[in-house]
Amino acid sequence: MFVEIITPDRKVYSGEASVVTLPGVDGSFQVLNSHAALVSTLAKGELSADKETFQIEGGVVEVLNNRVLILAEGVNE
């Protein structure tokens, strides 16, 4: 699936990944290929797409048609 991480400053990451781990407000969760449509808020924490990891400052994620879009307020790589 296609993963994109965008902040108001720039596009941080975009690329294919088979598994994405996200810091949800109620705990960390994973999204795999063909996940159902989902909108969730994210807490401050670690986000990883395959081998890449990022520290995000909270945000929201939308999963739709094998596209994972993360709107983060700030990202430290």
Add this chain to the structure above:
Amino acid sequence: MASLKEVRNRITSVNSTQQITKAMKMVSAAKLRRATDAIVQMRPYAQKLTEMISTVSSKTEAGKENPFTEAREVKNVLIVSITSDRGLCGAFNANIGKATIALIQEKYEAQNQAGNVTILTLGKKGAEYLGRRGYKIDGTHTEIFSKLNFTNVRSIGEEVLNAFASQQYDVVEVVFNEFKNVATQIIRTEQLLPLAEKDSDASTASSVDYIFEPNEAEIINELIPKSVKLSLFKSLLESNASEHGARMTAMDKATDNAGELLKALKLEYNRSRQAAITKEILEIVGGAEALNN
């Protein structure tokens, strides 16, 4: 007529001024490019965020009673006035100062009489301008433009949001320069809070059956402050681009004016040089004549 030496000194000084204004123009041009790039970079985020808000709010009524959409009786007003930290950019900062004062006088005169209008200035010049005129300034953020990114703006946004939520202010307005093109800035006054009710029509509502985690209401409560912060960030980006545009035009004009001045000075210099030579020749000829007699 000024002596040769005086004119020569003035030419040198105007010349170096011209070099400075030319350099400042180039620097502004480079910074302007970066500033407009930042606006472009922000767009996908803004677009997606708006989309998400309309998706979620079409599925829920929760957004209707958000603390940030609540319109209260206007007692305390906060005006966020965005200027620059540096001068030499034409009427850029003065315009914002004037627009802020005009806004207070036209819209919030009663609150101003009661001393309930507070100004938050972003940028040193606005703080100076409005402070001199005796307006109540609560907090000034300077140096945000030297490294303008969302992380810095976020904390300011949160301050404003908290102040509004705790009923310290009943309305928040932003005054800033919108970037139209290099030569034109449009002064805008926008209401930041309370958020105006947007009609999220059924037409924009998507038919996708989303899973909402943890639930619609909490998502919308997360998204709305984000969109407020983003719109503040957008105003700052616009103002930043406008500042560099304004400085570029101002410096371009200054360079032209220096050129004109140089031309006039050179003419004067050559005239007095010629006059001096003519005088000298006359003296020599006069002296030779005197010897012949």
